[in-house]
Amino acid sequence: MDLDLDDSTREFQREVREFLAANVPAQPLPSMDTEAGFEAHRAWERTLAEARLSVVSWPREFGGRDASLLEWVLFEQEYYAASAPGRVSQNGIFLLAPTLFEHGTPEQLERIMPRMARGDDIWAQAWSEPEAGSDLAGIRSTARRTDGGWVLSGQKTWSSRAAFADWAFGLFRSDPAAERHRGLTYLMFPLDAEGVTVRPIPQLDGEPGFAEIFLDDVFVPDTDVIGAPNEGWRVAMSTSSNERGLSLRSPGRFSATAQRLIDLWTAGADTGTAARDAVVDAWIGSEAYRLHTFGTVTRLNEGGKLGAESSITKVFWSELDISMHETALDLLGAEAEEASRWTDGYLFSLSGPIYAGTNEIQRNIIAERLLGLPRGSSR
Amino acid sequence: MKFALSPEHLDFGASIRKLFESGSTAAAVRAWSAGDPAPGRTLIEQLAAAGALGLTVTEEFGGLGAEPLDQIVAFVEVGRAAAPGPLVESAAAVPALLQALAASDPEPAQRWLPGISEGTLSATVGFAGRGGRAVAVDADRVDLVLVTDGERLSTGRVGEPVRSVDPARRLFVVEADELIAEGPQVVEASAAGFDSGALANAAQLLGAGTALLDASTDYVKQRKQFGRPIGEFQAIKQKLADVFIGLDLAEPMLYRAALTTATPNRARDTSAAAVACADAAYRAARAALQVHGAIGYTAEYDLSLWLTRVTALRSAWGTPDLHRGRVADALRAGPAADPSGALT
Numbered sequence: 001m002d003l004d005l006d007d008s009t010r011e012f013q014r015e016v017r018e019f020l021a022a023n024v025p026a027q028p029l030p031s032m033d034t035e036a037g038f039e040a041h042r043a044w045e046r047t048l049a050e051a052r053l054s055v056v057s058w059p060r061e062f063g064g065r066d067a068s069l070l071e072w073v074l075f076e077q078e079y080y081a082a083s084a085p086g087r088v089s090q091n092g093i094f095l096l097a098p099t100l101f102e103h104g105t106p107e108q109l110e111r112i113m114p115r116m117a118r119g120d121d122i123w124a125q126a127w128s129e130p131e132a133g134s135d136l137a138g139i140r141s142t143a144r145r146t147d148g149g150w151v152l153s154g155q156k157t158w159s160s161r162a163a164f165a166d167w168a169f170g171l172f173r174s175d176p177a178a179e180r181h182r183g184l185t186y187l188m189f190p191l192d193a194e195g196v197t198v199r200p201i202p203q204l205d206g207e208p209g210f211a212e213i214f215l216d217d218v219f220v221p222d223t224d225v226i227g228a229p230n231e232g233w234r235v236a237m238s239t240s241s242n243e244r245g246l247s248l249r250s251p252g253r254f255s256a257t258a259q260r261l262i263d264l265w266t267a268g269a270d271t272g273t274a275a276r277d278a279v280v281d282a283w284i285g286s287e288a289y290r291l292h293t294f295g296t297v298t299r300l301n302e303g304g305k306l307g308a309e310s311s312i313t314k315v316f317w318s319e320l321d322i323s324m325h326e327t328a329l330d331l332l333g334a335e336a337e338e339a340s341r342w343t344d345g346y347l348f349s350l351s352g353p354i355y356a357g358t359n360e361i362q363r364n365i366i367a368e369r370l371l372g373l374p375r376g377s378s379r
Numbered sequence: 380m381k382f383a384l385s386p387e388h389l390d391f392g393a394s395i396r397k398l399f400e401s402g403s404t405a406a407a408v409r410a411w412s413a414g415d416p417a418p419g420r421t422l423i424e425q426l427a428a429a430g431a432l433g434l435t436v437t438e439e440f441g442g443l444g445a446e447p448l449d450q451i452v453a454f455v456e457v458g459r460a461a462a463p464g465p466l467v468e469s470a471a472a473v474p475a476l477l478q479a480l481a482a483s484d485p486e487p488a489q490r491w492l493p494g495i496s497e498g499t500l501s502a503t504v505g506f507a508g509r510g511g512r513a514v515a516v517d518a519d520r521v522d523l524v525l526v527t528d529g530e531r532l533s534t535g536r537v538g539e540p541v542r543s544v545d546p547a548r549r550l551f552v553v554e555a556d557e558l559i560a561e562g563p564q565v566v567e568a569s570a571a572g573f574d575s576g577a578l579a580n581a582a583q584l585l586g587a588g589t590a591l592l593d594a595s596t597d598y599v600k601q602r603k604q605f606g607r608p609i610g611e612f613q614a615i616k617q618k619l620a621d622v623f624i625g626l627d628l629a630e631p632m633l634y635r636a637a638l639t640t641a642t643p644n645r646a647r648d649t650s651a652a653a654v655a656c657a658d659a660a661y662r663a664a665r666a667a668l669q670v671h672g673a674i675g676y677t678a679e680y681d682l683s684l685w686l687t688r689v690t691a692l693r694s695a696w697g698t699p700d701l702h703r704g705r706v707a708d709a710l711r712a713g714p715a716a717d718p719s720g721a722l723t
């Protein structure tokens with residue numbers, strides 16, 4: 001057992017660090033949930049892509065550099081430590097891309113991936129519906145067979161960044177007669193297609209961070225089906241643990257927040273043991289998650305799979321994020337009310353236990369799949 | 380980078396677990412509390428025969444010269460079994476202390492460590508804290524009692540008994556008897572002994588927490604109320620899921636601390652592991668008692684052995700406050716030089 005890096009990994013880490021030091025904008029970009037901020041973040045994606053750092057773990061032919069999982073974790077660590085801009089492309093890169101690499105056709109990969117890598121197309125996840133949140137298999141939006149493709153109708157909601165994004169991917173009921181989890185098809189559609197209406201929804205911070213999407217007889221060609229028709233549930237689930245586990249919430253993000261919290265604490269007056277303990281616990285939590293991730297990387301490198309285990313870290317990082325921000329607000333004292341990076345972060349952290357599968361659902365998964373408790377009548 | 384226990388570690392852990400499962404460890408713990416050390420001693424002899432007591436003693440002093448991680452693997456099993464006796468003291472703290480002292484004076488290490496490694500000599504140690512009082516576990520049943528106030532290391536004389544919340548932990552006030560060494564080298568050696576004990580203790584806590592979760596999981600699958608196994612109820616599921624999360628995230632803290640004992644981060648990482656493992660074990664104990672209901676609250680039921688053990692171990696090697704304070708000091712001092720690139 002060791003945590004040592006070999007020379008080539010160290011070299012990669014050094015290159016990333018140097019690139020970020022030279023290129024991260026000195027002033028934070030405006031919020032990506034505004035039109036101007038969205039475009040500024042898109043431009044940053046292009047800057048990353050030019051250095052082949054936008055999708056390091058992808059194959060070279062699609063704009064990546066075949067980085068190992070460990071290198072990817074270290075990339076993320078450097079990225080957040082450098083306070084680099086948030087990834088406006090994250091839903092595409094971390095949620096859709098793994099699915100396409102596993103289930104996409106060569107034509108789809110060639111058409112979609114290089115554009116995604118450069119930020120030319122920014123993707124929104126259109127899974128949730130008004131009547132289908134935790135119970136995702138309850139979706140009602142439909143895909144109807146037609147010549148050469150499908151006709152989509154219905155309504156999606158809570159779709160992050162769909163207000164400004166270019167494309168979306170989501171599940172549609174294609175066989176109304178089939179059992180709930182069957183008869184679903186996984187499809188992609190352009191957000192500016194005929195029949196699509198996007199209504200931005202302001203989040204707690206007032207910015208239109210998500211949107212609802214109305215689909216009114218939207219035509220989608222067969223080439224935009226992911227995997228086989230009616231097999232959408234299986235396709236979507238095969239990669240959904242990515243969202244909870246490793247990829248969307250890499251530990252680098254929480255390590256960076258813990259470090260900023262330590263800086264805030266050490267810069268301030270002596271605040272007593274309650275604050276001290278909260279800062280220490282934040283650091284311990286961020287380290288625990290980071291080291292746990294190295295364990296996961298080792299396991300995956302040795303042929304293991306990421307399954308229900310990602311539910312463990314989902315609950316852990318989302319609660320850690322909130323408690324770190326609460327601690328920061330405590331340390332800020334009377335200034336805590338004033339809008340700042342900490343209050344922005346705090347408001348966002350509050351959504352962590354809700355998205356990517358609520359924490360209640362994750363705990364049920366842990367209890368049933370990892371502890372083997374009986375399923376019972378709740379689900 | 381390979382951050383997972385090797386097959387050898389897993390085999391070693393499994394062999395020790397088997398050793399505890401084959402004997403009736405719970406009965407030995409009860410006998411130990413009630414004044415009969417014989418069954419407990421048999422267990423300790425078996426542990427010594429398995430090589431678990433001389434792991435971190437160097438070959439020079441008759442031990443195996445293994446890594447701290449090997450010791451951690453062993454102590455997770457000791458904790459899982461809630462085994463009795465001064466094992467952390469004999470196998471972790473005293474060897475670390477005497478070996479650190481050996482840089483200036485090898486004589487005490489030569490005198491005592493070979494016996495400890497073989498299992499023919501048992502030892503305990505008391506660290507005099509604030510107020511000067513030192514308390515040592517099982518001081519009346521060991522061959523060697525050490526006392527340190529940080530600057531002076533002495534053999535100890537056994538004084539008044541002190542009742543522990545865990546009846547299997549027989550505590551005694553110990554007073555300095557014959558001086559062994561004094562000066563800065565004792566400061567360093569005592570710190571090394573303390574950290575080694577605190578880390579082995581953290582491993583025990585993690586093991587005890589895991590045993591408590593296992594016992595809880597088994598129980599809620601078979602205990603029926605309202606015509607259903609209580610494990611079907613979401614209030615129970617969510618509670619045990621949180622226990623699982625806590626233990627799973629504490630484990631890597633323990634391993635990292637075992638990997639950095641020879642670096643400037645030793646105190647920080649040991650204390651971080653101590654906090655993480657104590658919190659996780661405590662949560663496991665609270666949840667275990669709750670899901671067992673009243674039967675968990677009885678001394679007759681074996682669960683009580685782990686419940687009182689966790690309560691005692693939570694502060695036996697430094698209170699959570701002490702450990703958080705040590706981490707805080709390190710964080711205030713800024714990032715330390717890290718030996719491995721993954722850590723910077």
Ligand SMILES: Cc1cc2nc3c(=O)[nH]c(=O)nc-3n(C[C@H](O)[C@H](O)[C@H](O)COP(=O)(O)OP(=O)(O)OC[C@H]3O[C@@H](n4cnc5c(N)ncnc54)[C@H](O)[C@@H]3O)c2cc1C
Nearest residue numbers: 125126127128133134158159160351354355356357358360
């Ligand atoms: C910031 C943010 C970004 C998001 N981005 C996207 C996106 O890009 N694309 C997208 O498709 N969706 C997105 N979502 C939606 C998200 O996936 C859903 O909010 C989530 O799945 C929960 O669904 P719901 O909101 O309908 O809550 P509900 O499912 O109605 O749940 C309400 C409450 O009931 C609890 N509950 C429900 N069922 C059970 C059960 N069986 N046991 C115990 N408790 C239960 C839940 O845990 C929750 O506390 C986003 C949400 C947020 C907050």
